[in-house]
Amino acid sequence: MFIVLSLLNPDPMYKQVTDQVKDAIAGGILKPGDKLPSIRELSLELKISIITTKRAYSDLENEGYIITRPGLGSFVADINKEKLREEKLAEISVTLLKIIKTTEKFNITRDDIFTLVKEIEEKTNESHR
């Protein structure tokens, strides 16, 4: 699998797993119907407890990303990608709202932000070369 866990990441293990699976689905790396590795396989590969993997998979199932068929394994669900996109937009909206509140308190202007975004884009482009 493509999943990478980090001790330095403050997110708990199970969340690192679900987030990366969600991203893979959103990005088309995992497509509806694809089979996910079994809980035991993934636990071994990531060197984490079976309980943790279980937690990640059941979260994903509860949120509708995957479907687990006992005895068969787990499969990517038939997800409305448009819905995924809108969920992400809602998340981003919350984050942006926080940023806007912060800027007001700290005398940060719109131009500061634009400069920041440009810098980020330049760095990103460089690292892609």
Added chain:
Amino acid sequence: MFIVLSLLNPDPMYKQVTDQVKDAIAGGILKPGDKLPSIRELSLELKISIITTKRAYSDLENEGYIITRPGLGSFVADINKEKLREEKLAEISVTLLKIIKTTEKFNITRDDIFTLVKEIEEKTNESHR
């Protein structure tokens, strides 16, 4: 004091305190040299344990926002506001970078983001009326 705790806020209480004190300092409501309420006073006012208040104050001291002296109380430290602003910009930068990465995966365009920001601003203005 101006501090308001909320059970709905997922942040622990001590963090709600530190965040609001930091904001007050950043916003000029608290100025260098100002005396903060004593740990006991604030505990009574916020109806939280002395220990929790102390935890908040210790954190603020460790991060350089306040100076606290036994027998005297706690005082806003002599902080470089410009430095505070730059730290916040760096934080925002990290967040924006994450957002940009997300947008790429989810086919979210720049225009989507602009629309989002406009919506937020309109809502904010409404609530100010």
Added chain:
Amino acid sequence: MFIVLSLLNPDPMYKQVTDQVKDAIAGGILKPGDKLPSIRELSLELKISIITTKRAYSDLENEGYIITRPGLGSFVADINKEKLREEKLAEISVTLLKIIKTTEKFNITRDDIFTLVKEIEEKTNESHR
């Protein structure tokens, strides 16, 4: 563990713990990635409260010596030993400056200091025999 607490030492217990852990890291007894005893284990061993042990570990984490993850435990961080050494040199520098100022006021000569150092070294060597 190698930690020894002393009632005679005027330092608070949590500081005795952090200091000894820092020394162990500096001296290579604890290496990056090593697992520290759990808070509960160490509390039992040292016969001190869980809270006091936790205080020590939190301090160590805030200062970058260890990384602690809920459910997993605490681990020695990936520390730049050279940086540690320079920090210590800076500390020593401050102390030496104070000593030099004192010697000036009290008519203490360089030779007095050299004699002192020699005495210390002889005593240290004796106790090593």
Added chain:
Amino acid sequence: MFIVLSLLNPDPMYKQVTDQVKDAIAGGILKPGDKLPSIRELSLELKISIITTKRAYSDLENEGYIITRPGLGSFVADINKEKLREEKLAEISVTLLKIIKTTEKFNITRDDIFTLVKEIEEKTNESHR
């Protein structure tokens, strides 16, 4: 008086007072028989509580540095300067011992220390010019 108190100094107020009085005596600024300011005067001048000044003076008296005659005031005692000097040497000895222990743990050599001392002396000379 020549006494300067600082909030940033981690030493408690009363100790900042006693230390500076002791230094003044050692340095000859205060000579045996000299009258010290009254407790009330000094409190006003340093903007500290009378209790704190009292504590400082009684400490100084207990350690033999000053003599307080009720109704007359406090006077610098007839101190054996040689004894003072030896006390300071003992203090320095303890500090040096700690430094030496530290150097061993952090791979700091004698030469590092010599370089340090030279740097300090050069800086001190510069600032005297």
Added chain:
DNA sequence: GTGGTCTAGACCACA
């Protein structure tokens, strides 16, 4: 099992 937060309550040093 692990750590993270919050609680109530005691004792000490400092002002």
Added chain:
DNA sequence: GTGGTCTAGACCACC
């Protein structure tokens, strides 16, 4: 009065 340390004990999330 102030803050600093240490205690016992509860409840929660994570592994």
